[in-house]
Amino acid sequence: MIIENLDNNKLFIVYLLINILKEKNIRGYLVGGAVRDLILGEKVRDIDIGLEEDPKIIIPYIENHLISFTYHEKFNTSTLHFKNGESIDLIRCRKEKYLNNGGLPIVQPSNIRDDLFRRDFTINAMAIDLLNGEIIDYHFGKEDLVNKRLKKIHENSYLEDPTRIFRAVKYAMRYGLEISDEDEIIQCIQNGAIDTLSVDRIVKEILMILEEDTWTEALCYLNELNIFKVNKEVLGKPNTLESYDNILLRILNLFYSLEREEDKSILINNSIIPKEIKKGMGRYLYEKDIVEKLQLQNNNYNIYNILEKSTYIERVILLWNKKLKYKIINFEKNLNNSKILDENFIKSIKGKSGREINEIVKNIKKASLCTGIKGGNLKWL
Ligand code: ATP
C-alpha cells in the first residue's frame, strides 16, 4: 500500500487512526497534498485526514498520545499535536459554496465526494480510503500528475477564490507542471479578480511562495501574469549581509524588485509581516532622500553620518543598489569594528577636552572606514 511510504512517525499516527476508525465504523480518508506527494514519491509534508463525522468524537480515544489539540467549532476541524512531534489536521468532510468572489465560502458538513469537489486542483483532490487503502480520484488527478498538468476542478474556480491563482503558480513551479487554465487565469486577472482579495490574503499567499525553493521562478511567473511587475535583474540577487535561507531576505528582495509603488505598498500595509520589517521597507519607500544623499556623497565620514540614522533593514535593502553597495559594506564593517573603536577611544581621551574628544572620535571613525563585511542580523522580530 502506498501509505506505507510515509515516514515512521506519520505512519504510527495513521495506523492509530485506522484502528479507531475501524472499531467505531467511521469513514476516514487521507486527503490533499499527502496523497499527491505519495503518488509522486515526494516527501510528505503534512497529514490531513477527512472524516465523515465530527472529529470531536474520536479525540477521546487518542488523547493519551497527544500533547495538545485545538478544535474549531465553525469548520469542525481539529489540529492534533502528538507526543512524537508530529501535528496533523482532522477535518469534517464538507461542502462549500461561495456567495462573494474573493470572500470566504459558507460550509456544510458532507461526504468525501463533496469534500474533494470543493478543492482547488485535480492533483490536490485525491484521497486514500483509510478503511481499505483504495485511492479515490474522481477528477483524474493521477493522470494529470503523470502528464504534468495543473487543472482546476470547477467552474469559476479562480474568480470565486483568486488565491488559487497564486497556488497554481506555486505548484506549477514546484513540480514542473503546465497550467492548463492559463488563458482563464489571465482573463480573471484582467477582470480584476486579484482586487477582490484582502491585502492580508494576498500577502499570505506571497509568503507561501517565498517559502518555496522555486520562489524566484514563481515570482517571474506572477510577473508574466501581470499580477505585479518585478525587475528580474535584481530578483534573487545575492546580498552580502544576509542569506536567502532567511525568508525575511526574500521578502526584502521582492520588495526591492517590485517596480510599482502600489505593489511595494502591499508589503508594507498588511497585518502579516512583522512590524520592524514593514517599518524598514516603509522608510526606504517614503523617505527616499537617503538614497539621493548617499549617491551624491563620496566622503566616507559624511556617508557614515547619513547611514548612522538608517536601520539595518534599510541598509540590507540599499545594498542591492549598485551605486550604494560599497558604501553600505564600508559602513557595516565599521559597525563591526565598533568594539576596537571603543578601546582606542578610552585610551585616547584621558585628560582631553570635550572639543579634543570630538575630534578624536571623528578621526577614529574616519580611519576605520575600510572594506570587508560580516552579516546575519536579520531575524523574525
Ligand atoms: P503544500 O505541500 O503546499 O502544503 P497542500 O496540498 O498540503 O500542499 P495546503 O495549502 O496545505 O496544500 O492545503 C491542503 C489542501 O486543502 C490542498 O491540497 C487542497 O486540496 C485544499 N485547499 C487548500 N487551499 C485551497 C483553496 N484555496 N481552494 C480549494 N482547496 C484548497
Ligand code: MG
Ligand atoms: Mg499542506
